[in-house]
Amino acid sequence: MKSDIDYSIYLVTDRELMSSETLEEAVEQSIAGGTTLVQLREKTSDSLEFYNTAVRIKRITSRRNIPLIINDRVDIALAVDAEGVHVGQTDIPAAVVRHIIGDNKILGVSVSNAEEAIKAERDGADYLGVGAMFATDTKTNASIVTxxxxxRIRNNVSIPIVVIGGINEKTVPLFKGTGINGISVVSAIIAAKDITVAAKKLKKLFEEIH
Known part of the structure; x- marks a missing residue:
């Protein structure tokens, strides 16, 4: 059931930042530390490489009963039967994606203001990725959300909110009382020397503010 999804520790992959030998190891270690959702983001892969990677990651997430979200690529998400897809403001419109994937798949949408959030919810989003909250090396051109x-976004939508952009041990406590449903993490987990320990620490911090 989509209503049962735990968004608390949401890993977004980045193979250029990972400390492990393979992406599969990074995902395994992250889940072992408490990651509750995995988004596969492959900005530089061609379609076949993205598909093959998604197949391998889906085996891991399915075995651990963790939902897999595919970034941008609706076709890849459907091809590997991922649990969902995440799109940004310059990707295929959320309403069109919802029509393609049907009602049973998870749809996430990146937003940076209340107007985008309201539209995303109206267009069928199941959750929102709000950011960038802080300056981050993974998205150097992102505008910062206060x-x-x-x-404002929280007050205008009823669907879950996950914050992204510069989320780490220092910044997580700043979200106490904001009503967010999860933290979306890239480098603070995937680039950590010990990925499992990093995920555990962030999970504990999130539980403390939640």
């Missing part, structure tokens, strides 16, 4: 704007 805590005040996050509050």
């Amino acid at each position: 805590i005040e704007e996050l509050a």
